[in-house]
Amino acid sequence: MTNSEAHRRARERGPSRLLYAPVRATFVAFFRLWFRLRISGAEHLPESGPAVITPNHKSFWDSFFIGAATRRHLRFMGKSELFEGWKGPLLVRLGAFPVRRGESDEDALDTARAILDQGGLLSLFPEGTRVREPDSLGEP
Numbered sequence: 001m002t003n004s005e006a007h008r009r010a011r012e013r014g015p016s017r018l019l020y021a022p023v024r025a026t027f028v029a030f031f032r033l034w035f036r037l038r039i040s041g042a043e044h045l046p047e048s049g050p051a052v053i054t055p056n057h058k059s060f061w062d063s064f065f066i067g068a069a070t071r072r073h074l075r076f077m078g079k080s081e082l083f084e085g086w087k088g089p090l091l092v093r094l095g096a097f098p099v100r101r102g103e104s105d106e107d108a109l110d111t112a113r114a115i116l117d118q119g120g121l122l123s124l125f126p127e128g129t130r131v132r133e134p135d136s137l138g139e140p
Helices: 003-012 017-035 062-068 087-093 106-117
Strands: 051-053 074-079 097-099 121-123
Touching (some): 003 087, 003 106, 017 062, 062 074, 074 106, 097 106, 106 121
Parallel strands (some): 051 121, 074 097
């Protein structure tokens, strides 16, 4: 799937409801059993309307934990490398879209704007990569 195709689908169709709900339910159950996940603060997420969530990015699991924290369909901006091969169509059907890091990516900004214009909930990691130091944020 090309970046253009991913952006077109993200803008026009959004996440697949048939895929998103069971995948989310599976991850929530797994996290509750394996990690003993407990969610607090979810009441601060708006129940409707456009919003942007910009968490720190410390581990591979961050996106999954954030997705588990809200019942709304959460749309992720992810590095374009994640969309290569078989993962691309799956991620797009789950509501994600690519961003080319290290350069100006007008397509990613247009897609983010379209999601928000549609009242969507968008999550992106402003640091652009995982930062594992416990007390610091990465360079944006």
